[in-house]
Amino acid sequence: xxxxxxxxxxxxxxxxxxxxxxxxxxxxxxxxxxxxxxxxxxxxxxxxxxxxxxxxxxxxxxxxxxxxxxxxxxx
Numbered sequence: 001x002x003x004x005x006x007x008x009x010x011x012x013x014x015x016x017x018x019x020x021x022x023x024x025x026x027x028x029x030x031x032x033x034x035x036x037x038x039x040x041x042x043x044x045x046x047x048x049x050x051x052x053x054x055x056x057x058x059x060x061x062x063x064x065x066x067x068x069x070x071x072x073x074x075x
Contacts (some may be wrong), residue, residue: 012064
């Protein structure tokens with residue numbers, strides 16, 4: 001049981017790290033100052049990818065917390 005929960009914790013943490021690193025930041029940088037705007041289609045596509053990455057991060061975080069609690073209780 002300890003080995004299984006340990007593996008789940010490691011996998012969940014790796015998934016969280018990858019999904020957070022793949023998400024784009026909210027800072028627009030110099031593009032917003034210079035007046036560069038994204039087209040409608042690129043904004044729409046980015047939101048769907050961003051939404052999937054955010055959902056993946058939330059699921060991985062819940063799995064991580066539950067696995068940690070179970071590890072403390074039964075480990």
